[in-house]
Amino acid sequence: HDHLITSKQLSRADIETVLDHAADIAADPSAVADRHAGTLLGLLFFEPSTRTKMSFETAMKRLGGDVVDMGSIESSSVKKGETLADTVRVIEGYADAIVLRHPKQGSATMASEFVDVPLLNAGDGAGHHPTQTLLDLYTIRENAGLDDLTIGIMGDLKYGRTVHSLAHALTNFDTRQHFVSPESLRLPREVVYDLHQQQDGTGIREHESLEDILPSLDVLYVTRIQRERFPDENEYQTVAGEYQIDVETLEAASDDLTVMHPLPRVDEIAPEIDQTDHAAYFEQAHNGVPVRMALLDLLLSDDGTAGPDGTDDTS
Ligand code: CP
Secondary structure (H helix, E strand, O other): OOOEOOHHHOOHHHHHHHHHHHHHHHHOHHHHOOOOOOOEEEEEEOOOOOHHHHHHHHHHHHOOOEEEEOOOHHHOHHHHOOOHHHHHHHHOOOOOEEEEEEOOOOHHHHHHOOOOOOEEEEEEOOOOOHHHHHHHHHHHHHHOOOOOEEEEEEOOOOOOHHHHHHHHHHOOOOEEEEEEOOHHHOOOHHHHHHHHHHOOHHHEEEEOOOOOOHHHOOEEEEOOOOHHHOOOHHHHHHHOOOOOEOOOHHHHOOOOOEEEOOOOOOOOEOHHHHHOOOEOHHHHHHOHHHHHHHHHHHHHOOOOOOOOOOOOOOO
């Protein structure tokens, strides 16, 4: 079965298939409203989530299906010490696909080895978050286009799993990626190595300041400092509050700059930016629904095809 663990699995053609299907669904959601009646999606969230969990639930229900949700760790048998491997083996007997978020990097890969139903990684520690990447790419395509793109990715590049997934996926397109962070939160060296393997190194640059590159950007992707991943709170305090942007910061930017953020934000983007034409982060969060509908439809359709000429010829 098709598991989705990292964005490295996705070719340009795969990405375009999902994004094109998502655009069709966004234009006419009624066309797929009953396509997956009776299908159940298992939700296993070992870490907090608002957007990912609720947009997967919305997506499955808007396709005519439903969800079974383990709920919190506190209310589940994880509390009694059940392993992740045992938990997913049980849930695959209840659900047609599983969405997993877990604090441990690599957990989704491990869990996928124990199940036959599709397992979708909704975030594994500081690892990957590939379905976020698909909605990020959809949002970039709508606002700036995915070719001849100059993007700045700023904030916590060390622990930010949305960044790791997005950076890999963008190497499929004609992009220049500028990574902006404090020295201590640079991209992990293995991620940089991988990016260089996938794309001519001239497409990738690292910076400590936004100032020099801001005027050249089509998209600025801002991220939260991932406080929960720091082994030491003091280390977090040394970087907290850095790399915030406000309306004054954006005076140096192009009028067409699109500002994105996977959310939740803490203080990285001043609320005054919300009212400007730059802000795309709420639209980005909303795009999670058609994009996850498209992904689920493609994964759960019997012959792996979907769309207007896909499997649903029974209606
Ligand atoms: N962007 C994102 O993953 O948000 P949640 O943590 O709320 O799911």
